[in-house]
Amino acid sequence: MDYRQIQYFVVLYEEGSVTRAAHRLNIVQPALSMQVARLEEELARQLFVRSNRGMIPTTHATQMYGRFLPILAEFERARAELLETGGALSGHARIGLPASIAQDVLPAAMVEFSQRFPGVTVSVTEAYSEVLVQGVTSGQLDAAIVNKPRRLTLQAAPVLDEEFVLATGPRHARVPAKVTLREASRLKLVLPTRQHGLRAALEGFADAAGLHLECVMEIDSLPAIAQVVEQGELATLLPRTALRSRLADGRLRAHRLVRPALVRHLVAVSHPRRPVPPPAASLLEVLVRHLRAKDG
Known part of the structure; x- marks a missing residue:
């Protein structure tokens, strides 16, 4: 077992496809398949089940992935640091973002990052904050930007404090520019489901005020919520970032909550015992700067 076999195994596990893994590694597919087969032969264990859905990892593969990922991440971090001191940054960055950030901030940030660091490949995971925290804990992600949870064992750095707004569409009855939470709670709202971190935050605010939110529709897709509000007579409570493009062109109206x-x-969360590799740290810096700039 050598480093190359471990690297190939980890990438194949994450991609679930020989084609995608070979492309990410910039190698031909037979070379990848051969190394994985040799690894299976050496371990005397099947690591993947080949199917028309791709490469399905076995229980042994999942155990191996959990053990080898931190080692590989540390190696890549050290390698990136050495390369950075000698010139252009290279390597792979794995960052997680909630949907409320990814849909608006990510495109411009990625364009800038790819221009500044063409030698870095990137994987961005969009998921609930709870899932992203688990990804950083397990080593599947180098770092993530999340809604701050009440309990957190990871290292956390403040990124941004952002207000929720009440958003209405052109068909909605007139609402003042400023509304209290009590007034907003009486409106018919479309909100994320209770599995969503934003909904949990909203329910926490309502409970603290002794209020009940009049939720008549639950949708986890934030763009879908925005479309429903834009085209109908419902309202929503979401961070301004999640609605920015529609607020900017007038498709939605924002009302400040007071x-x-x-x-x-x-x-921004990272593992306290695994420093963020330079490629991921650079990507995180670009994302945070774009996020703060848009907030301003």
């Missing part, structure tokens, strides 16, 4: 203001706290 008494109390609802604020979410975004943090």
Whole structure:
């Protein structure tokens, strides 16, 4: 067993496809298949089940992935640091983002990053904050920007404090520019489901104020929520970032929430025992800067 076999195995596990894994590694597919076969032969265990859905990892593969991923990540971090001191940054960055950030901030940030660091490949995972925290904990992600949870064992750095707004569409009855949470709670709302971190935050604000949110429709897709509000007579409560493009072109109207203001706290999380590799740290810096610039 050598480093190359471990690297090939980890990438194949993450991609679930020989074609995608070979492309990410910049090698031909037979070379990847041969190394994985040799690894299986050496371990006397089947690591993947070949199917028309791709490469399905076995229980042994999952155990191996959990053990080898931190080792590989540390090797890549050291390699990237050495290369950085000698010139252009290279390597692979694995970052996680919630949907409320990814859909608006990510495109421009990725364009800038790819121009500045053409030698770095990138994987961006969009998921709930809870899933992203688990990804950083397990080593599947180098770092992530998440809604700050109440309990956190990871290292966290403040990114942005952002207010929720009440958003309405052109068909909605007139609403003042500023509304209290009590007034907003009486409107018919479309909100994310209770599995979503934003919904949990909203329910926490409502419970603290002794209020009940009049949710008549639940949708986890934030773009879908925006479309429903834009085309109908429902309203929503979401961070401004999640609605920015529609607010900018007038498809939605934002109403500031007062008494109390609802604020979410975004943090960048990383593992306390695994420093963020330079490629991921550079990507995180670009993302945070774009996020703060858009907020301003």
